Amino acid sequence: xxxxxxxxxxxxxxxxxxxxxxxxxxxxxxxxxxxxxxxxxxxxxxxxxxxxxxxxxxxxxxxxxxxxxxxxxxxxxxxxxxxxxxxxxxxxxxxxxxxxxxxxxxxxxxxxxxxxxxxxxxxxxxxxxxxxxxxxxxxxxxxxxxxxxxxxxxxxxxxxxxxxxxxxxxxxxxxxxxxxxxxxxxxxxxxxxxxxxxxxxxxxxxxxxxxxxxxxxxxxxxxxxxxxxxxxxxxxxxxxxxxxxxxxxxxxxxxxxxxxxxxxxxxxxxxxxxxxxxxxxxxxxxxxxxxxxxxxxxxxxxxxxxxxxxxxxxxxxxxxxxxxxxxxxxxxxxxxxxxxxxxxxxxxxxxxxxxxxxxxxxxxxxxxxxxxxxxxxxxxxxxxxxxxxxxxxxxxxxxxxxxxxxxxxxxxxxxxxxxxxxxxxxx
Ligand SMILES: [Zn+2]
Numbered sequence: 001x002x003x004x005x006x007x008x009x010x011x012x013x014x015x016x017x018x019x020x021x022x023x024x025x026x027x028x029x030x031x032x033x034x035x036x037x038x039x040x041x042x043x044x045x046x047x048x049x050x051x052x053x054x055x056x057x058x059x060x061x062x063x064x065x066x067x068x069x070x071x072x073x074x075x076x077x078x079x080x081x082x083x084x085x086x087x088x089x090x091x092x093x094x095x096x097x098x099x100x101x102x103x104x105x106x107x108x109x110x111x112x113x114x115x116x117x118x119x120x121x122x123x124x125x126x127x128x129x130x131x132x133x134x135x136x137x138x139x140x141x142x143x144x145x146x147x148x149x150x151x152x153x154x155x156x157x158x159x160x161x162x163x164x165x166x167x168x169x170x171x172x173x174x175x176x177x178x179x180x181x182x183x184x185x186x187x188x189x190x191x192x193x194x195x196x197x198x199x200x201x202x203x204x205x206x207x208x209x210x211x212x213x214x215x216x217x218x219x220x221x222x223x224x225x226x227x228x229x230x231x232x233x234x235x236x237x238x239x240x241x242x243x244x245x246x247x248x249x250x251x252x253x254x255x256x257x258x259x260x261x262x263x264x265x266x267x268x269x270x271x272x273x274x275x276x277x278x279x280x281x282x283x284x285x286x287x288x289x290x291x292x293x294x295x296x297x298x299x300x301x302x303x304x305x306x307x308x309x310x311x312x313x314x315x316x317x318x319x320x321x322x323x324x325x326x327x328x329x330x331x332x333x334x335x336x337x338x339x340x341x342x343x344x345x346x347x348x349x350x351x352x353x354x355x356x357x358x359x360x361x362x363x364x365x366x367x368x369x370x371x372x373x374x375x376x377x378x379x380x381x382x383x384x385x386x387x388x389x390x391x392x393x394x395x396x397x398x399x400x401x402x403x404x405x406x407x408x409x410x411x412x413x414x415x416x417x418x419x420x421x422x423x424x425x426x427x
Pocket of ligand 1: 332
């Protein structure tokens with residue numbers, strides 16, 4: 001650890017927060033992004049404090065181990081929790097909701113049912129013609145996340161008063177009811193009487209009778225949306241425990257994020273540049289035969305414009321070889337031992353930053369011959385404008401379709417008009 005890092009580590013919290021709120025914005029770093037991180041930290045702390053004080057409804061069920069979920073469902077919930085959380089934050093609904101809807105409508109299977117309504121039971125969207133039929137059959141993870149996002153937006157439309165932070169059971173129950181039966185019914189009727197919402201919440205709600213235009217009158221055995229919500233909340237909070245993030249640590253999450261950013265600034269001020277040209281191991285005998293969407297890069301052209309740095313500036317590790325032809329952004333996944341490694345521009349060019357349709361934060365750099373995309377950064381150092389090769393452009397993250405911090409690195413050749421294998425352009 002460098003002396004500077006040690007120095008930052010011992011700074012009092014108020015000073016770090018002062019840097020965060022005053023210094024970083026003044027340096028042109030994105031206050032909004034930093035605020036979002038701060039907010040997330042606060043929310044996690046908030047969850048833990050509620051849990052500790054017994055205020056969080058799910059906490060009780062977590063502690064009592066009620067609503068045992070099948071292990072396949074538990075695995076799916078844990079796998080999808082970060083994606084669902086991101087979708088929920090964007091739509092401004094509680095973080096459990098997208099997964100609860102998936103569970104209620106389709107038992108969390110990655111397969112569209114025969115009735116066209118997708119894994120999220122979008123009867124009204126499909127019937128009104130707002131959305132074409134969700135083609136029955138198995139679907140990719142990408143389509144799962146797309147549908148969860150559609151459901152999240154629809155949920156918010158039907159229940160505008162709900163937010164990411166809503167904890168009030170009555171509001172949440174009414175919103176699930178509105179999603180299932182429409183806003184009219186939710187305003188007229190009591191959510192407590194809905195089997196969709198309340199079934200098997202406790203012995204008073206055991207195997208309720210459910211009436212539906214499609215199904216007629218049936219006795220429900222599946223867990224209602226509200227107890228499912230509680231069970232998922234328990235599971236996700238429990239998972240945070242598993243990750244060894246006790247209460248104090250979670251509160252510290254705020255200062256860690258500030259700390260990370262502060263560290264980057266320190267590096268910048270001191271002119272220290274990370275790794276620059278670190279070598280990354282690539283698998284032997286890579287076969288790109290199955291990769292159909294790549295072409296041959298042009299050979300002539302300006303050397304000064306060629307990408308030739310690893311975008312991950314510090315101890316880069318290849319975590320997934322070429323993938324992404326199916327979603328038109330073929331690339332490599334590169335991670336690092338340092339979960340908040342600085343991302344550097346592999347080549348000079350013009351930067352643009354945006355969130356794409358899959359909620360991936362994106363840094364795009366373009367020059368006369370090449371375009372690179374760096375997906376999932378936690379923050380941007382350069383929102384737009386020119387950058388030189390090796391300039392720090394952001395911090396590696398897991399924003400969007402990602403389960404851990406990494407960068408999805410895609411390279412396009414404007415001269416040959418093809419995507420190319422980025423591995424050929426790494427040091
Ligand atoms: Zn990837």
